[in-house]
Every structure is written in structure tokens, then in C-alpha cells.
Amino acid sequence: MSRRERARPARGGYRPARIPVATAAAPPALAKTAWRQAEARVTLHRDAGAGHRWLELAMPRAFPLPGAGQFVQLLLEAPAPVLLPRPMSVALVRRAAAGPVLGFLYAPVGDGTRALAALDVDDRVLVLGPLGRGFPLEVEGVPVLIAGGRGVAPLLFAAETLERQGRRCEFLFGARDAAHLVALAETRRRLDRMGGRLHLATDDGSRGVHGTVLELLDRIAPHLPAPRVIHACGPHPMLAAIARWGLRHSVPTFLAMESIMACGTGVCRGCPLPRSESERRRLSRARAPLPSLYGNPEFAMCCTDGPVFAAHALDWERLG
Amino acid sequence: MSRTPDLAVRIGPLRLKNPVLTASGTFGYGDEYAHVLDPKRLGAVITKTVTLKPRAGNPPARIAETAGGMLTSIGLENVGLERFRREKLPKLRALSATVVASLGGETPRELARLLEALGGEPGIGGFEINFSCPNVARGGAIYWAHARRLERTLAMLRPLTRAALIAKLSPDVTAIAELARGCEQGGADAVTAVNTFVGMAVDIGGGRSRLGRATGGLSGPAIKPLALARCHEVVRAVSIPVLGSGGIMNGRDALEFIAVGATAVQVGTASFIRPRAAAQVVEEMARLLAERGIRRIEAWRGCLEPAASPAPAAGRRA
Numbered sequence: 001m002s003r004r005e006r007a008r009p010a011r012g013g014y015r016p017a018r019i020p021v022a023t024a025a026a027p028p029a030l031a032k033t034a035w036r037q038a039e040a041r042v043t044l045h046r047d048a049g050a051g052h053r054w055l056e057l058a059m060p061r062a063f064p065l066p067g068a069g070q071f072v073q074l075l076l077e078a079p080a081p082v083l084l085p086r087p088m089s090v091a092l093v094r095r096a097a098a099g100p101v102l103g104f105l106y107a108p109v110g111d112g113t114r115a116l117a118a119l120d121v122d123d124r125v126l127v128l129g130p131l132g133r134g135f136p137l138e139v140e141g142v143p144v145l146i147a148g149g150r151g152v153a154p155l156l157f158a159a160e161t162l163e164r165q166g167r168r169c170e171f172l173f174g175a176r177d178a179a180h181l182v183a184l185a186e187t188r189r190r191l192d193r194m195g196g197r198l199h200l201a202t203d204d205g206s207r208g209v210h211g212t213v214l215e216l217l218d219r220i221a222p223h224l225p226a227p228r229v230i231h232a233c234g235p236h237p238m239l240a241a242i243a244r245w246g247l248r249h250s251v252p253t254f255l256a257m258e259s260i261m262a263c264g265t266g267v268c269r270g271c272p273l274p275r276s277e278s279e280r281r282r283l284s285r286a287r288a289p290l291p292s293l294y295g296n297p298e299f300a301m302c303c304t305d306g307p308v309f310a311a312h313a314l315d316w317e318r319l320g
Numbered sequence: 321m322s323r324t325p326d327l328a329v330r331i332g333p334l335r336l337k338n339p340v341l342t343a344s345g346t347f348g349y350g351d352e353y354a355h356v357l358d359p360k361r362l363g364a365v366i367t368k369t370v371t372l373k374p375r376a377g378n379p380p381a382r383i384a385e386t387a388g389g390m391l392t393s394i395g396l397e398n399v400g401l402e403r404f405r406r407e408k409l410p411k412l413r414a415l416s417a418t419v420v421a422s423l424g425g426e427t428p429r430e431l432a433r434l435l436e437a438l439g440g441e442p443g444i445g446g447f448e449i450n451f452s453c454p455n456v457a458r459g460g461a462i463y464w465a466h467a468r469r470l471e472r473t474l475a476m477l478r479p480l481t482r483a484a485l486i487a488k489l490s491p492d493v494t495a496i497a498e499l500a501r502g503c504e505q506g507g508a509d510a511v512t513a514v515n516t517f518v519g520m521a522v523d524i525g526g527g528r529s530r531l532g533r534a535t536g537g538l539s540g541p542a543i544k545p546l547a548l549a550r551c552h553e554v555v556r557a558v559s560i561p562v563l564g565s566g567g568i569m570n571g572r573d574a575l576e577f578i579a580v581g582a583t584a585v586q587v588g589t590a591s592f593i594r595p596r597a598a599a600q601v602v603e604e605m606a607r608l609l610a611e612r613g614i615r616r617i618e619a620w621r622g623c624l625e626p627a628a629s630p631a632p633a634a635g636r637r638a
Contacts, residue, residue, distance in 0.1 A: 034355045037595060075593060083540055084385050085593060112385075128595070262383050262390060263592040267348040269397045270383035296397055298376035 035265065037075075037128040038063050042119050043101060050175075050182045052107050052150060053117055056092070057125060061099035064130055066090040068137065068158035069231075069256050069308040072102065072129030073264040074116060082112040085128060087261045087303070089233070091153030102127070105153035105183060131264045132307045137161050139252050141229035143169040144221075145196075146213050146242055148234020150182050154256055155233050156190055163194035170220060172199045174213035174238075178206040214241045221249070230254065231308075236319055243311035253311040257319075259302035272299035273306065274315040325609040326616045327602070329363070329583050331561050332484040332509025334445045336363035336418060336584060339617055340574065340602045343565055343588030344369055344422035344448060344488070345394065347598070349408045350415050357596045359417035363584055367412065369424040369450045372433055374400030378455060384521045384530035389542030389567070390589060391519050393455045393531045396424055401437055413443035420446040420486065426459030428473040432480065439481030446484030449477065449508075452515035454490065454537040461490035461515065467502030474506025486563065488512035491550045497557035504558045512563040512586065513554040514547050539589040543567045548576055555581030555622070569597070571604025581622040 040063075044056035066072065073085035092103030108117035119125065135158050137143075143162050145155045152173055159169045171191055175181045181200065191198050200208025201216040209216050213234075221228070232242045233256035246253025259271035275283070275298065283297035300306060300313065327338035341364045347353060350365040359365045377397025384391040399408065404421075412419045421444050425431035431449060438444060451464035464470060470487065477485060487503035489496055491514035500511045516537025521530040529535075547566020555562045564577030565586035574585045590597035605617075614620050 036356060082385060083388060083589075083593065084390060126594075260381055260383050260385075262392070262589075263595075265352060265595065267346065267352050268383070268392070268592055269345075269377060269394045270392060272377065272380050272382060272397075274379075296374070296376055296399075299380075299397075 034064070035129050035131050036063070037126055040102070040125050040127045042121050042123045042125065045119055045121060048105055048183050048186075050180050052105055052182045054183070055104045055106065055116070055119070057102050057104075057127060058096070058098065059100045059102060059127065063100060063127070065093055065095075065100055066102065066130030067134035068161050069134030069154050069233075070130040070132050071264070071307060072127050072131060073261075074104075075126040075128065076115055076119075077124055077126065081115050084112070084262055085126070085264070086112040086116065087131075087264055089154040089256065089307070090130070091157055093157065103153075105150050107150060128264060132303055133305070135231045135254055135256070135308050137165070137231075139229045139254075141227035141252065142224050143167055144172065144217070144224065144228055144230045144251075145169050146172045146217065146230060146232040146234070147174070148213060148232075148238040149175050149180055151233030151235075151256070152182060152187055153233075155231065156187060158231055159191065159194060159196050163196070168194070169196045170199065170224065171196050172201070172213050172216050172220070174201040174203075174208075174216060174234075176203045178202055181207060212241070213238065214245060217242070217245060227252075232256070240316040240319055243314070243316050246311045254308050255311060255314075256308045257302050257306050257314075259307075261303055264303045266301055266304035269301065271302040273302050273309070274298070274318040275300050276312060276315045279313050323610065323615065325606055325614055327606060329561075329617060331446065331486065331563070331584065333482065334364070334418065334420075334484040334509075338363045338602050338605075339578065339582075339584035340598055340605070341366050341420065341563065341584060341586045342591060342598050343586035344450065346588040346591045349412055350417060350419065351411045353591070353595045354415060357599045359415045361599050361602060362417065363602075364418035364420050364445065365412075365415070366420040366448055366586065367408070367422050368398055369396050369422040369453070370398055370401060370404045370434065370438075371396060371424045372401050372430050374398065374403065379532040381530060381532050382536075384536065386519070386521050386538065387542060389519075389538050389540030390592075391521055391531060391536035391538055392516070393533045393536035395455050395533075396450075396453055401434060405437065405441070409441060409443065418445045419443060420448050420484070422448045422450050422488075424450040424453060424459065426456075426463070428469070428476055430459070431473060432476055435477050435480040439483065444483055446486060446509075447481060448486040448488050448512060449474075450488050450515075452488050452490035454492065454516055454518045454535065455533065461492060461518075465490065465493045465499065467498045469502075470499055471502040471506035474503055474508050478507035484509045486510045486512055488515055488565075489554070490515050491546065491566070492518050496550050497553050500554040500558045500562075504560050508560060510561040510563055510583070511554055511558060512565055513551045513582075514566050516566075517543050517546060539567065541567045541569055544569075544573060544576075548580060551577055551582055552580040552624075568601065571601050571606075571608050574601050574605050575608055575620065578617065578621050579624045581624070583621065
């Protein structure tokens with residue numbers, strides 16, 4: 001650690017940074033409800049195309065409702081082929097009399113997600129959540145939501161939350177080709193219902209604009225009135241490019257990150273993401289309250305400081 | 321008949337209502353899990369290791385899951401002594417649970433400075449000295465793997481506190497029994513056996529370690545038989561209490577460690593998977609003992625010996 005911290009008397013304990021909302025520096029919203037671990041029942045599990053699965057879980061009535069961008073940890077009951085739970089971004093929250101239903105879009109690519117893919121309707125899963133800080137949807141501006149591949153899932157959830165605030169979004173969705181525009185039909189249906197505008201891009205030009213979502217953003221942005229706000233989810237190189245775009249154009253930009261995790265609650269310190277130089281400097285000042293449980297200017301924890309981060313908060317050179 | 325068995329145990333000056341502690345680094349500072357598990361229900365909460373200066377920890381990746389276990393390379397990320405005392409200690413006191421602070425240092429002098437600062441603080445029932453971190457360049461398991469160094473260090477620390485002094489040992493040593501004896505001679509009240517095992521995992525796609533550093537510490541069910549054997553070895557070498565640790569996921573696992581002579585156990589990785597794991601271990605342990613008609617945990621402790629153990633009973637407790 002480069003700077004020595006000065007001892008100061010504790011003042012009312014531990015608080016997150018207070019920065020005015022609706023500036024580029026606004027931190028993602030704090031998780032307001034405490035997480036818990038509860039048993040859930042699989043109510044729907046089907047193919048979602050492009051190698052993805054759609055999973056719905058019925059939660060106990062008391063389970064706190066996650067916000068868009070928050071995640072849960074899914075744990076299979078023993079005997080399971082993996083030890084640790086798997087973090088998964090929430091794609092849908094539907095209120096029902098018996099308790100909320102949570103939806104997830106995922107790709108069975110590793111041992112854990114492949115084991116999840118074998119779940120049948122009425123099987124049980126342990127769910128730990130809601131975890132992390134979601135998209136700060138209170139930040140003002142025309143919402144520009146940018147999805148890469150399965151990053152579409154939490155952003156559809158965000159679009160629905162925005163719609164309840166009476167805000168329509170511009171929804172940019174990109175993938176390498178038409179086949180990898182995961183759950184495109186459902187995306188279109190849900191966006192049509194809420195009056196959001198869908199813009200597509202594929203790297204090979206097989207659907208929508210020929211190019212990346214960044215090129216799509218460059219085309220659309222000049223036609224949108226200021227202020228604008230960007231929320232994005234997708235592969236890290238894409239997020240790094242969008243973060244740089246947001247910083248360059250002074251548009252508040254928030255990115256949903258991923259990491260390998262163990263606990264998901266900030267305790268194990270296993271999911272560090274490098275903070276930006278300016279953020280490290282700010283947090284190293286003795287008076288700055290450190291933002292996570294243990295606090296550390298060098299690394300943010302994806303699980304509790306994120307998974308949604310403001311563009312200025314992370315070191316994209318080390319991430320992208 | 322199944323009465324709730326008496327689970328109370330003693331670690332030096334510290335009386336614990338039950339023999340289940342949370343392993344350092346797996347339960348934060350006690351308050352992070354408090355809304356799902358009242359720490360008062362546990363024997364004690366051992367904190368994340370505190371060092372003199374704040375530490376940023378190791379670069380990503382810090383976690384790699386392997387068969388039946390996980391590799392971690394956290395690198396003792398922590399807020400450092402000053403912030404611990406200012407921000408964490410008041411919260412720990414507010415838990416009104418038994419708290420053991422884990423201390424880490426690169427030299428005996430650093431540990432002494434930590435204990436000078438914290439040794440008399442109210443609200444800390446004991447100190448576990450982390451002589452065994454596998455993931456730091458200096459002051460880790462290799463540096464401390466010398467019986468004489470441990471003995472001299474503990475002799476230096478002993479006068480600095482009246483609270484329990486516990487030495488946590490690495491399993492990656494030639495003769496853990498010798499290290500444990502060094503700790504006992506230096507004045508430790510108890511020994512913890514063991515910290516994580518050094519392990520590796522390679523990403524064959526990228527041709528590199530799955531961790532940011534080459535190696536990490538392996539924990540979880542995969543290491544339980546290994547840890548149990550080390551614990552057994554240590555129990556036979558010393559007459560002070562031994563805290564068993566390594567892959568304990570449930571009450572059954574805990575009773576195995578106590579059967580080989582551990583006075584208490586630590587639950588670690590299990591808490592990452594089920595935050596209430598440590599409390600569940602207490603409940604299961606009580607139920608299993610009651611089913612066997614055992615009324616006191618002390619009656620179960622060391623029940624394996626001497627029949628299964630060919631070694632001389634040097635230092636065995638009565």
C-alpha cells in the first residue's frame with residue numbers, strides 16, 4: 001500500500017461514499033436488503049437457443065426481491081459435482097401470491113452450470129441472495145442499455161424497472177452472429193411491450209448493423225438528447241470499450257462485471273477487480289470511507305462493491 | 321434418551337460454550353454473517369488475519385475450484401491494525417460473542433507490536449497467530465516452519481496478553497509434531513492443525529496457473545483426511561489443546577477430529593457455501609452425541625486412542 005493511513009476517531013461507523021447522483025461519479029446503488037439463503041423450486045427450465053438455458057425458480061414468500069444487476073448464488077443439493085455455488089445474474093423477477101419467481105439465462109459451459117442444466121421441474125436449489133449492487137437506475141438521462149450475448153438478461157430486467165419509472169430505453173444488443181443473439185424473440189417481445197427501441201449489431205453482419213455494439217452506439221448516440229446514461233452487460237473487452245466511450249463522452253456509464261467467486265458476500269475476498277488510479281487515490285485519502293467490508297483501495301470486490309461499477313471506478317487497461 | 325450434551329470446552333484461559341470456531345478468513349469480522357447466524361451460538365469467532373499495515377492482497381485470480389475443494393490465494397488482504405482497532409473491534413465487541421483475533425506478521429517483532437497494541441483490549445478472548453499463510457512472499461508458512469523460531473516468538477508474545485494464545489500451523493512441513501512442541505514450549509495455550517495445503521491448478525487452454533500466483537492454499541472436503549492425520553499427529557505430540565481444522569463440513573466431520581483428540585474444531589470453507597454452516601455443525605454434533613448417549617463432549621474426545629494408535633502416548637491427556 002503506497003500511502004500510510006492516519007488514525008482518526010470513528011464517526012458513526014462505516015458508510016459508503018456519498019457522491020451526488022446523476023453525475024458520472026455516482027456509485028451504483030447499494031443493496032438495501034440483506035441477503036439470505038433459501039430453498040427454491042424449479043418451475044421452468046427450457047432451452048433458450050444459442051446453447052443457453054432459461055431457468056425459473058419459485059422462491060419462498062419472504063425472499064427479498066433482487067434489483068436489476070444484482071445476482072444470487074445457486075447451490076445444488078448434495079451429491080453435486082461441484083463444491084461452490086454458482087453466481088448468476090437475475091434476469092427476471094415476477095411477483096406471485098406464493099412468493100416471487102426469479103428467472104435466469106445461462107450457458108452450461110463449466111462443471112457447475114452443466115450440473116444446473118440437469119435440473120428438472122420441481123427439483124430444489126439453494127439460493128443465496130440478493131447479492132451485490134445493481135444498476136443505479138435512479139441516475140437521470142435517456143437510458144441506453146447495451147447488451148453483449150447473454151448480457152441481455154439483466155438488462156431486460158433493467159428495462160422493465162425503467163419502464164415502471166416511466167422511462168423508455170434505447171436497447172443495443174450485439175453478438176458475433178445472428179445465432180448468438182440469445183433469446184432475441186423474447187427480448188423483442190418484452191421491449192415491444194414496454195415501448196423500448198431495439199437496435200441490433202453482429203460482428204459478421206448477419207443481423208442488424210455489421211459491426212460491434214460500440215459502432216452501433218457511435219451511430220445512435222448523436223440522435224439521442226442529452227443527458228444520457230449507459231448501463232451495459234457483456235464480455236469484459238466489450239465493457240472496457242463502452243467504459244472508455246462513456247468516459248470520453250462524459251456520459252455516466254455503468255458496467256455489470258463478472259468474476260470467479262466463492263462466497264459472494266464479501267467475506268472470502270476472492271473476486272478482486274483492479275480499481276482505477278483516480279479511485280485508488282480517492283480511497284487512499286485517510287478521510288475517505290472505504291466502500292467494502294474490509295476496505296481496500298487497490299482492489300474492488302466484484303461481489304459487494306459490484307457487480308455493477310461506474311466506468312471511472314475500474315482500471316480498464318488491466319481488465320479489457 | 322437424548323438430552324442436549326454439554327459441549328463446553330476450555331482453551332487455556334478461555335472457556336467456550338461449544339467446540340466450534342470459525343476459521344480465520346472465512347467469517348469476516350463476525351458481523352457479515354450475523355443476520356443469518358448469531359455468533360453467540362458458536363464457541364468463538366476467529367477474525368480475518370490482521371497485520372500491522374493494511375494489505376491489498378494478491379492480484380486476481382484468487383479462487384480456483386478443484387475436485388472437492390478450492391484453491392485460494394488471497395494474500396492476507398486486510399485493513400491493518402489501526403483500522404481494525406478503530407472500525408472492526410467495536411463491531412466485534414457489539415456481537416457479544418467470544419472473539420479470537422487472528423494476527424499475522426513477517427517477523428516476531430511485528431507480531432509483538434500487534435499484540436502490544438491488542439493484547440489488553442477488552443472483548444478479545446484470544447489470539448490465533450497465523451504462522452502458516454501459504455500465499456504471501458514474506459512471513460508465510462515457510463518462514464515460520466522452524467520449531468526454535470516458533471518457540472522464541474511465542475515466548476516473546478506470551479507476556480503480552482493474558483488472553484488465550486493459539487498457534488496456527490501449516491501442514492506443509494516435514495514434522496508438524498516438532499513445530500507443535502516448539503509452540504507448546506514457547507507458551508502457547510493451544511495449537512491449530514491445520515491451515516490450507518499448498519496446491520496448484522493449471523488452465524491448459526491458456527497454459528498458465530488458474531490463480532494469479534502459481535500456487536494457492538487448498539481447502540474443503542478434499543483435504544479432510546490429510547488434515548485429520550496432521551491433527552492426530554499434533555495431538556499425540558503436545559499436551560495443550562489442539563484445534564482441528566481442514567475440510568470440516570458437518571457435525572460428523574467435527575466429531576472425527578474430536579475423536580482423534582482435538583479439543584475444538586474450526587469451520588472454514590463450509591461457511592462460503594452455507595453461511596450457517598458453523599451453527600449447523602454445532603447442532604449436528606449435539607444430535608449425534610445425544611444419539612450415542614454421550615453427555616459431555618469431553619467423553620468423546622480422544623476416543624480413538626489408544627486402540628487405533630501404535631505410537632507411544634507421550635503427552636496424551638488423561
